[in-house]
Amino acid sequence: MKVIVKRKETGYKEIVLNEPTVEDMIKAEKMSNGDRGFEFATCLLSLIAEFDGKRLLPEDIKKLQASVF
Numbered sequence: 001m002k003v004i005v006k007r008k009e010t011g012y013k014e015i016v017l018n019e020p021t022v023e024d025m026i027k028a029e030k031m032s033n034g035d036r037g038f039e040f041a042t043c044l045l046s047l048i049a050e051f052d053g054k055r056l057l058p059e060d061i062k063k064l065q066a067s068v069f
Contacts, residue, residue, distance in 0.1 A: 007065065007067070008065065010064060010065065010068055012051045012052050012068075013052055014050075014051075014052055014053075015049060015050070015051050015052075015068065016049065016050040017045075017048060017049050018048045018049070018050070019048070020044060020047070020048045024044060024047045024048055025044065027043075027047060028040055028043040028044035028046075028047055029043075031043040031046075031058065032058075039058075042058040042061045042062050043058045045058075045061050045069075046058045046061055049061070
């Protein structure tokens with residue numbers, strides 16, 4: 001059996017992850033309605049990550065490949 005993995009380029013040259021503060025984590029928890037799973041993670045990334053100098057909405061982060069992180 002042959003397995004083929006197709007990958008898309010993100011188009012981003014630089015992704016910067018700033019260290020989260022407790023305040024960032026509290027905001028992310030509120031944004032995710034108390035969820036502590038993937039919803040929380042995407043909300044936290046929307047607060048601390050910069051994609052080519054810009055912040056993305058959680059909805060946009062969900063569309064990125066997991067291999068980016």
